[in-house]
Structures are given as structure tokens and as C-alpha cells.
Amino acid sequence: MRAATWAGVDEVSVETVPDPAILNDRDVILKVSRTTTCGSDLHLLGGYVPAMRAGDVLGHEFMGEVVEVGPGVRDRRVGDRVVVNSFIACGNCWYCRQELYSLCDNGNPNPGITEGLWGQSPGGCFGYSHAMGGFAGSHAEYVRVPYADVGSFVVPEEVGDDRALFASDAVSTGWMGADLAGTKPGDTVAVWGAGGVGQMAARAAMLLGAEQVVVIDRLTERLEQVRRHVGAEVVDYSTTDVMAELRERTGGRGPDVCIEAVGMEAHSTGVQGVYDQVKQQLRLQTDRPSAVREAIMACRKGGSVFVLGVFAGPVDKFPLGAAMNKGLTLRGAQVHGQRYMPRILGHMARGELTTEHLATHVMPLEDAPRGYRMFKDKEDGCVRAVFLPHG
Amino acid sequence: MDIDHLIGRATALAGDAGTALLKQLQHVRVPGAGQASATDPPEVAARRWRAVTVLREPADVDAAGLPAPLAALGDRIEVRTTPAPGDRGTELAARYRGTPGEDEIGDLRAALREAKALLEVGEVLRVDPQPHGTRAATPQGAALEGAAKAAPRAGVL
Numbered sequence: 001m002r003a004a005t006w007a008g009v010d011e012v013s014v015e016t017v018p019d020p021a022i023l024n025d026r027d028v029i030l031k032v033s034r035t036t037t038c039g040s041d042l043h044l045l046g047g048y049v050p051a052m053r054a055g056d057v058l059g060h061e062f063m064g065e066v067v068e069v070g071p072g073v074r075d076r077r078v079g080d081r082v083v084v085n086s087f088i089a090c091g092n093c094w095y096c097r098q099e100l101y102s103l104c105d106n107g108n109p110n111p112g113i114t115e116g117l118w119g120q121s122p123g124g125c126f127g128y129s130h131a132m133g134g135f136a137g138s139h140a141e142y143v144r145v146p147y148a149d150v151g152s153f154v155v156p157e158e159v160g161d162d163r164a165l166f167a168s169d170a171v172s173t174g175w176m177g178a179d180l181a182g183t184k185p186g187d188t189v190a191v192w193g194a195g196g197v198g199q200m201a202a203r204a205a206m207l208l209g210a211e212q213v214v215v216i217d218r219l220t221e222r223l224e225q226v227r228r229h230v231g232a233e234v235v236d237y238s239t240t241d242v243m244a245e246l247r248e249r250t251g252g253r254g255p256d257v258c259i260e261a262v263g264m265e266a267h268s269t270g271v272q273g274v275y276d277q278v279k280q281q282l283r284l285q286t287d288r289p290s291a292v293r294e295a296i297m298a299c300r301k302g303g304s305v306f307v308l309g310v311f312a313g314p315v316d317k318f319p320l321g322a323a324m325n326k327g328l329t330l331r332g333a334q335v336h337g338q339r340y341m342p343r344i345l346g347h348m349a350r351g352e353l354t355t356e357h358l359a360t361h362v363m364p365l366e367d368a369p370r371g372y373r374m375f376k377d378k379e380d381g382c383v384r385a386v387f388l389p390h391g
Numbered sequence: 392m393d394i395d396h397l398i399g400r401a402t403a404l405a406g407d408a409g410t411a412l413l414k415q416l417q418h419v420r421v422p423g424a425g426q427a428s429a430t431d432p433p434e435v436a437a438r439r440w441r442a443v444t445v446l447r448e449p450a451d452v453d454a455a456g457l458p459a460p461l462a463a464l465g466d467r468i469e470v471r472t473t474p475a476p477g478d479r480g481t482e483l484a485a486r487y488r489g490t491p492g493e494d495e496i497g498d499l500r501a502a503l504r505e506a507k508a509l510l511e512v513g514e515v516l517r518v519d520p521q522p523h524g525t526r527a528a529t530p531q532g533a534a535l536e537g538a539a540k541a542a543p544r545a546g547v548l
Contacts, residue, residue, distance in 0.1 A: 005524040017522040024514055053535050055524030072513075092511045094446045094479050105443075106508045109518045112500075112545025113538065119547065124516075130539040136521040146516060 002389065003057045003140035004368035009047040010376075012369040017057065020136060020144035025072025028148040030084065034165045035062035035138040036359070036386045037375045038086075039195050040310040043264055044129060045372065048280075049312060051113065051129035058368075059139030059387075060086035060126040061169035063161060066152075067142070075149045082152040083345070084145055085337035086169045088124040088135065091150035095123075102334035107147070108133040117313070122334055139368055141389045153341045156349045162362075165386065166196060166355035167344045172337030173308055174200030175344060177259045178208055180331060181306035185209030190246055190255035190298060192291040194222035194234070196358045196384055197308055198261035202232040203353060205257070214249065216242055218267070221381035229357045238269060246298050254300035262291040263309030276316075289315040296322050296330070307332030358384045365389040437491050441499055441548050442484035443507040444475050451510065452481040458506035461485060468499065483507065497544030504543065 007013035020029055038061050043049050063083040066076050076082065089096050089104035096104050107123030108114065113131040114121040124146075127137015136143065145152055155164040174197050183189055189205040191198045194217035202213045215226045218238040226234050235245050246255060267273060267290075276288040295305050296319050305328055323330055347353040360383045363371055371385030431439070445452055452472050461470060466488070473482040483506065485499060508515045526532065 001522070003522060003524070007524075013524065015524045017524050018520070020522050021520070023517040023519075026512075026514075051535060051538075053523075053532050053539075054526045054529075057522055057524075088516075090508075090512045090516075092446065094444065097446065106512050106516055109516050110539055110542035111504065111548075112542035115546030115548065121546070124518075130535060130542070134518050134521065134539055136523065140522060142522075144521075 001141040002365060003136075004059065004365060004387065005054075006044060006052045006056045006058055007054050010045055012045070012058065012372045014366050014368050015055075017055075017136075017140070020140075020142050022068060022070045023144065024146055025070045026147050026149065027070040028066050028073055028076050028145050028152065029068035030062075030064040030082070030143050030145050030152075031067045032062055032064040032138055032140060032143055032389045033081075034064070034161050034386055034388060035059045035140075035365075036165060036384050037372060038169060038384075039193075039197065039263060040128075041372070042376055043310055043312070045376065048264060049129050049131065051131040053130065056127070056129070056134075057136040057138075057140050058127045059137035059143075060128055061165070062126075062138035062143065063155065063165050063168060064143070066148075070148075073148055076152060076154075080152075081155050083155055083164045083167045083341070084126075084138075084148075084152045085172060085335065085341060086125055086128075087122075087151070087335055087337060088126070088133065088146050089150055089338060090147050091338075096150070096338075099336060099339040100333075101150075101336045101338040103336075110134055125334070139365065139387055139389075141365070150338055153345060156345055159345060159348045160356075162356045162359055162386075163348050163354060164345070166200070166358055166384075167337075167341050167348065169335060169337065170196035170358065170384075171200040171204070171344050171353065171355060172340045173197045173335040174202070174259075174261070175204040175340045176333065176336055177201045177261065177306045177308040178204035178210075178257070179340070180333065181257045181259060181304045182329070183208045183210050183257050186211050187256040188212040188214070188250050188253075189257040189259065190295070191215045191232075191259045191261055192295055193217060193261035193263075193309065194219065194226050195261065196355075198259075199226055199230050199358070200353075200355070201259045201261055201308065202226065203230045205259075206231065207347065207352060210257070212249070214246065214255070219378060221378075222383060225357055225383065229354060242294060243298055250300070254298050254303065256300055256303050258295035258299045258303065258305045259308060260291045260295045260306065261308045264288060264311050289318065293317065293319055296326075296328065299326065299328055302327045304329040304331070310334075359386045360384060362386045362388065364391060434490060437496065438486060440471070440484040440486045441496075441503060442482050443503045443548070444479055444482050445507050445510045446480040447510050449474050449481045452483050458509045460502035460505040460509070464499065464502055467495075483510075497541075500546060500548045501544045503548060 124133025
């Protein structure tokens with residue numbers, strides 16, 4: 001089959017690879033209909049997650065049709081149109097029973113790498129390096145889906161592919177951030193990052209009852225999407241003092257909930273941005289945490305900060321004093337999507353959650369190198385490149 | 392010695408280096424991310440109980456009917472099971488009767504993880520073979536392959 005692979009730093013190659021096979025009883029094989037780039041892929045492309053082997057198949061946000069079912073699969077049938085969560089979870093361990101699916105104890109066959117880095121291992125993820133299990137990704141004609149009864153969800157007939165696709169990761173990640181940060185009716189929520197995840201965190205906060213939602217970015221096309229399709233307020237950090245703006249919009253309190261949806265390659269203005277860039281390029285720190293710092297400083301006393309962006313290692317100049325003295329709740333996670341996807345598909349079916357606008361550039365899988373280039377450089381207003389493996 | 396042989400030798404050495412690097416990862420203390428406490432001397436670390444918590448009733452995790460991966464280690468190990476607090480299932484712990492080397496500890500880590508998977512899921516999740524683009528072997532790729540191959544037996548367990 002054809003697949004888009006990581007070929008080296010900033011190199012994507014479409015090539016012929018072996019077809020996937022059922023390896024465990026609870027696997028299905030999916031014929032991929034749509035698969036999209038995600039901002040976290042850029043950390044792989046840029047070499048910031050140094051556990052990719054040239055030839056590894058990329059992609060973790062996808063949907064398709066079940067074409068083969070393992071003997072231990074109960075609920076999926078050949079022909080089902082499903083959307084699949086990006087994290088691989090067994091559904092049986094204590095973490096899964098707590099609905100903390102991305103922390104599954106039985107989802108990562110390579111736990112030694114992440115245990116060494118972080119003390120414990122989270123679950124596995126499609127197409128996200130050997131540290132996260134070494135599973136082949138979804139930018140391919142077919143993909144193996146382990147624990148398919150737990151991680152795949154039948155898409156309601158009334159939800160089209162262009163909408164359902166983003167339930168896989170962007171919407172479920174955003175929803176998780178808004179929910180686990182404790183968003184309540186009447187809250188003010190600020191979201192750093194107007195990519196797919198940030199936009200969906202904002203929309204989820206609104207559906208959870210937030211009274212005021214503000215999204216912060218510097219890219220005008222994305223901020224315009226937030227206004228038109230999400231219905232939230234926006235702040236352009238390249239022209240506005242974000243801290244002052246948020247204080248002014250919240251009667252001096254600061255947002256109740258601050259959601260960071262940027263990750264380890266955050267851009268920022270001024271000395272801080274230069275400092276983080278230099279330290280990261282010299283490998284003196286692995287991650288650029290400027291949006292996290294700002295979220296902590298902006299958050300109201302006793303508020304909540306949720307880190308949705310992907311980080312890998314220690315960070316520098318972390319405002320722990322502010323977090324402690326302001327009594328903040330600080331939380332983060334990879335996506336526990338299985339917890340939210342049925343509800344999200346319901347909102348999508350009722351037209352309360354739309355995502356079609358995120359797919360700014362839809363193209364054949366053969367064009368994946370171009371798609372990633374556009375996505376990385378934000379060329380032509382690219383928010384997400386969506387690949388069609390079967391045309 | 393021709394160039395292909397040299398590259399092949401370098402690749403093999405890199406694979407071994409990747410494995411060795413991962414084995415040492417849990418001992419690395421990155422400045423700013425280190426630990427406050429002392430580290431165990433190797434002989435103390437080797438004798439510690441290594442444990443997984445299994446979401447099954449203690450009766451299901453009966454030491455007399457050990458899952459195959461632990462049973463395969465025979466009487467070289469001792470095993471204990473303890474009810475975990477807060478409805479978390481059962482703590483399944485094992486250690487060697489003697490003083491094991493690093494490879495034997497790796498065997499025990501893998502056996503405990505596989506035993507947990509068998510008890511909770513009924514099978515051990517596999518990842519190979521996966522669809523993958525073919526490339527000529529390189530030292531960097533071999534180092535990563537070595538680390539990934541060692542990963543099921545490595546870590547802090």
C-alpha cells in the first residue's frame with residue numbers, strides 16, 4: 001500500500017510499504033478515508049521527538065471503513081464507518097476504568113523509553129514515534145487499529161466525513177481540556193492557540209456553559225475562523241498586550257480557566273521568544289513553554305490551567321511561584337478521547353459542533369509532502385491538510 | 392575491510408549502543424530534573440520487589456497459578472500478591488532469590504508487564520511487524536531500533 005512516512009528532519013516521503021495485518025485478537029484493519037496533519041506532528045518532523053526511524057508511517061487523526069475484524073472484536077463489523085481516537089487504550093486497566101484512556105497501562109509495548117524519561121509510561125499513539133509504542137500511523141491506505149472496540153466509534157449517518165474526522169483528536173483533545181480544567185457555566189475561558197485543538201477547546205468551553213471565551217494567536221486567518229465558526233472573542237498577541245487585554249476584559253480578575261493549546265514550539269514576542277529559541281536550538285532545553293508561562297501569569301487566583309500542547313522534557317523559567325502563590329490548579333494530558341467521542345459525535349449530529357472549516361487543504365495522499373510543508377509554514381492560510389488515501 | 396563492511400559494523404555497534412543507552416536512561420539525572428533522594432546501590436536495587444498493580448481480584452491473581460511469563464522464571468523468583476488499596480485490584484510483586492544481573496532484571500520487568508496484560512486483557516499487545524518504509528541500515532536508525540527492542544525489558548519497573 002501507499003503511505004506517507006517520516007524520512008528525516010523536515011522530510012516526508014510517500015512510498016510503498018507492506019499492508020498492515022491483524023496481530024492481536026481485538027484488532028481491526030481500517031481502510032482510511034481521511035487522515036489529517038496535527039500540530040503535534042510538527043514536533044516529529046522538526047526532530048524534537050528523537051524516536052522516529054526513517055520509514056515510520058505518520059498520522060494519528062483519522063477515520064475510515066472497517067475491512068477486517070480480529071476474532072476477539074465484539075462490536076465492530078466489516079463495513080462500519082468509524083472514527084478512531086489517536087491514543088490506543090485497552091479499556092480494562094485501572095486507568096481506562098477511570099476514563100483516563102491516554103494513560104492506559106497496556107497500550108504501549110515500549111514502556112521502557114517513556115518510563116526512563118517521565119517515571120511512568122502513558123499509553124501508545126498511532127504514528128507518534130517508538131517512544132509512544134512504535135505503531136504505524138494513519139497516513140496510509142490501511143491502518144491496524146488495536147483494541148478496536150474501545151478506540152473506534154461508529155459515525156452517525158447524518159455526520160459527514162469532513163466533520164467526523166476531527167472527532168478523532170482535535171475536538172476530543174479540546175473538549176478534554178475544557179472539561180478537565182473544570183469549566184463551569186459563567187466562567188471566562190482563555191485559550192492560547194487558534195489551531196484545530198485551540199478552536200475546539202474554545203467551542204467545547206462554550207458548549208459547557210462558559211460565558212466568555214477568548215482565543216489568543218497571531219495568525220489572522222485563524223483568528224478569523226475563530227470569529228466566524230467558533231463564535232469566540234480573539235486577541236492577536238503580536239499587536240496586543242495579552243495580559244493587559246485579559247485583565248481589562250475580566251474586570252481585573254483574569255480568566256477562570258486558561259487552556260494552552262500550543263505545545264513545545266511556541267512562538268512569542270520580545271526577549272522571551274529569542275531566549276527560548278536559542279536555548280532550544282542549542283538543545284539546552286527541549287521545549288519552548290512561553291504560552292504556558294503566560295497562561296499561569298494571566299490566570300485568576302484559584303483558577304485552573306490546562307496544558308493541551310505536547311511537551312517532551314524539562315522547561316526553563318517555569319513560574320512555579322505564581323502557580324503556588326495564586327493557588328492554581330495545573331493539569332495536563334494527552335487525549336482521553338474515548339471518554340468524549342460519543343458525546344462529541346452527538347453534538348456534531350445536531351449541528352452544534354462544526355469542523356469542516358478546519359480542513360483548509362484537502363489533497364491526495366501522494367501530495368502529503370506538499371501538505372506538510374504548507375501546514376508547517378502556514379502557507380495559504382493552511383490550518384489543516386487532510387489527505388485522501390483512496391482519492 | 393570494504394566500506395560496506397565498515398558501515399555494517401558501525402550499524403551493529405550503534406544498535407548495541409541504543410540498547411545500552413536505554414538501559415541507563417533511568418539512572419540519568421538531567422540537571423534541573425534530578426531527584427532529591429539518594430540512589431540505591433546496585434546490590435540493593437537488584438533485590439527490591441518489582442511490582443505491577445493488576446485490576447483483578449486477588450483470587451484471580453493466585454500465586455499458585457502464575458501467568459506463563461512469570462511461571463517461566465521458575466523458582467529463581469519469589470512472588471507475592473497483596474490487595475491494592477481503593478479498589479485498584481491486586482499488587483503483583485516479584486524478585487529474584489539471588490542477586491540478579493541487569494539482563495535478568497530485564498527479564499523480570501518484561502514478565503511482570505506481560506503477566507499484567509494477560510490478566511487484564513487476555514493477550515499481550517504486539518507491535519511487530521508494522522508497515523514501514525525500507526531503508527539502508529544506518530547507525531542512527533540502528534541505535535533507535537536497539538533502544539526500541541530493549542524497551543519492553545527496560546524502564547523503572
